Amino acid sequence: MNFELKTLSLASSAKTSTDTLIVLISEQFEAGKDPLSVLISKATQAKDFSNKTGKTLQAYGLAGVSAAKIILVGIGEGKPSDVKSGLTGAMATLKAAETSKAAVVFAGSVTSAQLHAAVLAVADSTYVYGTTHSKPKLRKLTQVTLGVQSANGALKEAFTSSVAMVEGIEFAKEWANRPANHATPTMLGKAAQGLAKTAGISCEVLGPKEVAKLGMGSFMSVAKGSAEPLRFIVLKYQGAAKTDAPVVLVGKGITFDTGGISLKPAPEMDEMKFDMGGAASVLGVFKSLSLLKPKLNVVGLIPACENMPDGLAVKPGDVVTSMSGQTIEILNTDAEGRLILCDALTYAERFKPKAVIDIATLTGACVIALGAIRSGMFATEDALADALQKAGNDAMDLCWRLPLDEEYAESLKSNFADVGNVGGRPGGAITAAKFLHRFAQKYPWAHLDIAGTAWKGGGAKGATGRPVGLLLQYLLSQQASAKK
Ligand code: BES
Ligand code: MN
Ligand code: ZN
Numbered sequence: 001m002n003f004e005l006k007t008l009s010l011a012s013s014a015k016t017s018t019d020t021l022i023v024l025i026s027e028q029f030e031a032g033k034d035p036l037s038v039l040i041s042k043a044t045q046a047k048d049f050s051n052k053t054g055k056t057l058q059a060y061g062l063a064g065v066s067a068a069k070i071i072l073v074g075i076g077e078g079k080p081s082d083v084k085s086g087l088t089g090a091m092a093t094l095k096a097a098e099t100s101k102a103a104v105v106f107a108g109s110v111t112s113a114q115l116h117a118a119v120l121a122v123a124d125s126t127y128v129y130g131t132t133h134s135k136p137k138l139r140k141l142t143q144v145t146l147g148v149q150s151a152n153g154a155l156k157e158a159f160t161s162s163v164a165m166v167e168g169i170e171f172a173k174e175w176a177n178r179p180a181n182h183a184t185p186t187m188l189g190k191a192a193q194g195l196a197k198t199a200g201i202s203c204e205v206l207g208p209k210e211v212a213k214l215g216m217g218s219f220m221s222v223a224k225g226s227a228e229p230l231r232f233i234v235l236k237y238q239g240a241a242k243t244d245a246p247v248v249l250v251g252k253g254i255t256f257d258t259g260g261i262s263l264k265p266a267p268e269m270d271e272m273k274f275d276m277g278g279a280a281s282v283l284g285v286f287k288s289l290s291l292l293k294p295k296l297n298v299v300g301l302i303p304a305c306e307n308m309p310d311g312l313a314v315k316p317g318d319v320v321t322s323m324s325g326q327t328i329e330i331l332n333t334d335a336e337g338r339l340i341l342c343d344a345l346t347y348a349e350r351f352k353p354k355a356v357i358d359i360a361t362l363t364g365a366c367v368i369a370l371g372a373i374r375s376g377m378f379a380t381e382d383a384l385a386d387a388l389q390k391a392g393n394d395a396m397d398l399c400w401r402l403p404l405d406e407e408y409a410e411s412l413k414s415n416f417a418d419v420g421n422v423g424g425r426p427g428g429a430i431t432a433a434k435f436l437h438r439f440a441q442k443y444p445w446a447h448l449d450i451a452g453t454a455w456k457g458g459g460a461k462g463a464t465g466r467p468v469g470l471l472l473q474y475l476l477s478q479q480a481s482a483k484k
Pocket of ligand 3: 362
């Protein structure tokens with residue numbers, strides 16, 4: 001998708017050559033004498049349109065307007081969420097039409113947050129996955145102009161980061177949407193290496209031998225049942241001095257989760273191809289970093305493998321030794337995410353990080369707790385939790401903090417190893433986090449459980465690209481606070 005930012009008034013947008021002109025109208029709108037103002041006033045008087053969020057009106061061939069089609073969209077108070085829902089509704093009417101060029105114009109003043117919401121909504125509602133169809137599917141709308149009263153410095157900056165965020169989100173969607181046979185650990189490794197073609201990014205991909213040498217016995221135990229060799233991906237982005245401590249992002253890269261010997265039931269098992277959504281979000285963030293080149297250092301770690309049942313697969317009751325030295329009794333082979341993440345968390349220590357954030361489609365329990373609206377967020381420090389919560393709000397990629405009380409670790413006790421890999425059903429998202437917490441003692445740490453937010457099921461089945469927005473916004477905010 002090609003985005004462009006332009007200074008456009010309602011009067012000048014009437015003269016812009018485009019297929020469809022979308023006009024966003026808030027409660028503050030004051031009509032002028034231009035043809036679009038007249039249309040808005042007349043339609044409002046006739047009660048065919050109002051500026052309430054989500055109201056739309058379509059018009060064609062209006063005298064004095066170059067665009068063949070006009071869509072008026074109400075955005076109420078003009079909150080970013082109003083802009084998002086208004087535009088998402090309007091874009092749906094374009095799906096059937098052969099519109100390749102559109103302009104989205106704010107009738108009135110615009111904030112950075114509103115512009116950000118518009119870019120994200122347009123991209124999200126027109127995204128198409130088409131990689132594994134016999135004829136590649138392509139999005140119809142390819143050129144979008146955003147019209148604002150005055151394209152000043154702050155708006156330009158917001159525009160640039162929003163467009164880069166969209167690129168990252170779409171990169172994450174693409175990889176998460178790919179079926180498991182088109183997104184193996186080896187292929188994820190190649191995708192990461194592809195990102196390292198940009199200056200400032202380097203990538204190293206470790207295979208089974210190197211991982212064995214590191215002593216990642218927990219990670220290796222999950223991969224044992226699969227014919228696909230595991231990969232441990234290390235991405236580095238350097239935008240600040242070498243001595244600047246990095247933020248480390250760790251993404252769960254289970255390219256398919258059958259549950260292993262603790263096999264999952266058949267219905268909807270196909271959706272477990274999305275179990276590398278955390279890994280995809282790390283790749284997406286690096287895509288955005290490659291475009292924005294902010295002044296900070298970031299490391300991305302992705303343990304990637306399949307979780308399969310097999311004669312060689314790890315069995316319930318098996319005890320494995322993690323890279324940290326802690327032994328783990330694997331009571332349920334379907335709680336595999338934490339088994340690959342714990343070794344990556346230990347590996348992260350070598351970077352002496354400012355903070356480590358892991359991102360994982362970790363528990364069904366988190367889906368029950370928070371649904372598809374907010375990701376679960378855990379953090380060992382309030383400052384980190386607050387920064388993530390704020391970044392989520394700003395990027396419209398919400399999360400909600402859950403607790404890490406020591407009492408929740410009680411159920412992980414094992415008679416045969418230092419720790420078991422599952423607690424009971426109560427508080428399942430939290431006990432999973434407490435398991436990881438044991439391996440994240442040497443740095444400020446946060447954990448995002450994106451099991452409910454990384455993809456949508458049902459008719460609109462597909463990856464959401466979350467939480468690339470939250471993560472990128474957080475990283476950019478770290479850059480801003482380092483500047484002060
Ligand atoms: N990948 C799943 C978590 C998941 C479940 C994500 C449903 C999205 C939707 C994870 O590996 C898993 O299987 N977790 C188990 C843990 C349990 C065995 C303690 C779960 O949540 O059922
Ligand atoms: Mn599982
Ligand atoms: Zn899983």
